[in-house]
Amino acid sequence: MSDRDPPGRGETSVGVPGYVLGETLALSSRYHLRRAVRLSDGLPVVIKSLAAEYPSAREVRQLEFEYRMLNKLRAPGVIGVLDRVKVGEREAIVLEAAGGSDLSSLLSGEIPLDLFFTIAVKLASALGYVQAQNVIHKDIKPRNILFDPRSGALKLIDFSISSELSLCHQGVVSVSQLEGTFPYMSPEQTGRMNRDLDYRTDYYSMGVTLFELLTGSLPFTAMIVNAAHAIGDRVGGTDQKGLIRISTRHEDGMVEISVADTGCGIPEAVRDKIFDPFFTTKEVGKGTGQGLFIARSVVVEKHGGTLTFESEVGKGTTFFVRLPACCSKIVTKTGGWC
Numbered sequence: 001m002s003d004r005d006p007p008g009r010g011e012t013s014v015g016v017p018g019y020v021l022g023e024t025l026a027l028s029s030r031y032h033l034r035r036a037v038r039l040s041d042g043l044p045v046v047i048k049s050l051a052a053e054y055p056s057a058r059e060v061r062q063l064e065f066e067y068r069m070l071n072k073l074r075a076p077g078v079i080g081v082l083d084r085v086k087v088g089e090r091e092a093i094v095l096e097a098a099g100g101s102d103l104s105s106l107l108s109g110e111i112p113l114d115l116f117f118t119i120a121v122k123l124a125s126a127l128g129y130v131q132a133q134n135v136i137h138k139d140i141k142p143r144n145i146l147f148d149p150r151s152g153a154l155k156l157i158d159f160s161i162s163s164e165l166s167l168c169h170q171g172v173v174s175v176s177q178l179e180g181t182f183p184y185m186s187p188e189q190t191g192r193m194n195r196d197l198d199y200r201t202d203y204y205s206m207g208v209t210l211f212e213l214l215t216g217s218l219p220f221t222a223m224i225v226n227a228a229h230a231i232g233d234r235v236g237g238t239d240q241k242g243l244i245r246i247s248t249r250h251e252d253g254m255v256e257i258s259v260a261d262t263g264c265g266i267p268e269a270v271r272d273k274i275f276d277p278f279f280t281t282k283e284v285g286k287g288t289g290q291g292l293f294i295a296r297s298v299v300v301e302k303h304g305g306t307l308t309f310e311s312e313v314g315k316g317t318t319f320f321v322r323l324p325a326c327c328s329k330i331v332t333k334t335g336g337w338c
């Protein structure tokens with residue numbers, strides 16, 4: 001799109017002084033991201049503007065906050081911010097145009113291990129830097145991480161819901177509203193645990209992100225993929241079909257999610273090994289042996305739930321995830337621990 005194109009949803013016919021607007025990269029209810037070129041030196045940039053014609057005070061505050069955070073952070077692992085402008089009447093910030101694409105493009109589950117570890121190390125070091133600046137991102141997920149395979153550069157983006165911790169290294173922040181993306185969100189960020197939010201919430205989300213990058217699915221979907229594999233083992237090569245039944249129920253303060261399949265079942269001999277890290281009965285390229293190990297760590301250690309199964313060889317398997325349903329009230333503290 002050029003600045004002379006007719007305006008569409010969230011778009012304006014107004015240009016930005018000093019820039020030539022280019023194609024739209026993303027348009028959501030909140031933000032409009034466009035490529036642009038800075039006239040003074042021809043530098044390619046990305047302009048992130050508020051999409052709503054009449055944005056809420058909160059949306060305006062979040063964009064201002066993001067500008068302030070990015071200015072404060074300024075590091076190779078964090079997207080650079082160049083300017084604050086207006087697109088017509090709409091507030092906007094000018095961002096560095098990073099190469100490559102976000103990590104969602106690598107979620108096929110077939111990522112080469114050396115690339116996985118390159119990304120894992122860079123992501124951990126980018127988050128380590130953010131943490132050292134007393135900032136928590138709060139929305140770490142594949143879509144908020146840009147990676148350029150040619151230069152090897154990794155950049156965190158979208159600090160719109162990030163928080164600044166107090167000057168105290170392990171300070172605490174109040175959480176007044178739920179923000180973030182559920183599958184990647186730590187239990188304390190969802191408010192299900194009576195625990196303050198600190199930098200560890202980003203490492204939790206990093207763990208889920210790396211899990212997804214490695215296995216191609218999220219911890220819960222890993223169980224569904226296992227069910228599909230088990231059915232494939234039983235009926236593969238025939239014209240029979242299998243069934244995966246996912247049910248939920250609420251009982252005694254616990255929410256139970258069960259994933260039942262009509263697959264091959266789990267032989268007695270391996271039943272006490274399936275939650276071990278790297279234990280797999282699958283051929284190379286199909287299994288990593290990480291699914292149940294990480295699912296159990298997420299369900300049992302992080303959420304205080306249980307993960308069990310019942311299985312009959314040749315008939316099928318059912319996994320039961322049980323999680324405490326009570327929502328503890330989030331405690332808001334103002335002090336730190338140091």
Ligand SMILES: Nc1ncnc2c1ncn2[C@@H]1O[C@H](COP(=O)(O)OP(=O)(O)O)[C@@H](O)[C@H]1O
Pocket residue numbers: 222226227230261263264265266270274275279280281282286287288289290291292293317
């Ligand atoms: N629904 C299931 N039916 C049969 N076997 C299963 C099922 N789920 C898991 N398993 C067994 O547990 C092992 C470990 O599973 P997992 O940790 O997800 O690793 P992976 O799927 O990469 O092998 C699998 O290799 C398989 O032998």
Ligand SMILES: [Mg+2]
Pocket residue numbers: 222223225226289290291292
């Ligand atoms: Mg698996």
